[in-house]
Amino acid sequence: MATDFTEETATAAVVESFENTPDPRLREILGSLTRHLHDFVREIEPTIEEWEQAIGFLTATGHKCDDVRQEFILLSDVLGVSMLVETLNGRRAAAATDSTVLGPFHVVESPAREQGESIDLLGKGEPCVVTGRVVSVDGTPLPGALVDVWQCNEQGFYDVQQPDVQPPGNGRGLFTADDTGTFRFVTVVPSHYPIPTDGPVGALLTASRRHPYRPAHIHFIAGAAGHTPVTTHIFVAGSPYLESDAVFAVKKSLVEEFTAVDDPDRAADFQVANPFRLANFDIVLEASS
Structure with a gap:
């Protein structure tokens, strides 16, 4: 695994870290997630403050969930992800x-x-x-x-x-x-x-x-x-x-x-x-x- 974590080597290093995942489907998902997420970060180049806001948003979303309210489903819904998964x-x-x-x-x-x-x-x-x-x-x-x-x-x-x-x-x-x-x-x-x-x-x-x-x-x-x-x-x-x-x-x-x-x-x-x-x-x- 690469130890010199740079903008150029970051994605390959993280994908490589998942290579020993026994479940092939999970290994595929983690690799794809890493590549897409890293591309997203490179595209928008968030500031540290923006990234902290994003983490805070996801944290607040989790805190809003309870036995009768699923805020993450709601988030998936309004982003069109739920319907895309249903359609696929x-x-x-x-x-x-x-x-x-x-x-x-x-x-x-x-x-x-x-x-x-x-x-x-x-x-x-x-x-x-x-x-x-x-x-x-x-x-x-x-x-x-x-x-x-x-x-x-x-x-x-x-x-x-x-x-x-x-x-x-x-x-x-x-x-x-x-x-x-x-x-x-x-x-x-x-x-x-x-x-x-x-x-x-x-x-x-x-x-x-x-x-x-x-x-x-x-x-x-x-x-x-x-x-x-x-x-x-x-x-x-x-x-x-x-x-x-x-x-x-x-x-x-x-x-x-x-x-x-x-x-x-x-x-x-x-x-x-x-x-x-x-x-x-x-x-x-x-x-x-």
């Missing part, structure tokens, strides 16, 4: 549902709910019925598929953001598709909302004069035996910020109409108040290789 890993058959970011408010286990049950535990927003099927790329239904859903309320807040207002599990549900691959639940039409701006990521957006808003959406994770699971959203057509999502997650294939329905008979079928909104979202999974 989402190279599926053309018919398969597009993937999007997980986001910072997913919980490990949503409450299991019955078909047609409401995930809205407050009953204050505009009622909405969401229906869909989970199928394979050839159209074959996937009975027993699990569909994990979560969303903000009509005011733009998730349950973990308002523990004194929303009961745990509000806006969340884990549904099992029936024999035809169908799932259905009742909710409220979600609102557009700002990502959390009270931490380092918010300061970054302010400094760069970027808005923090996300268009209205509902999160989904769907999986079935023998198929690759997908993490995705549906976005409410006509919502503000569809063209400038703060985390770059909008894909045209995922924008859905939340149609206004004024039909007492249909409302009775779904056991919701009339009028209501109706959205349909079919999820297409690719078979595992």
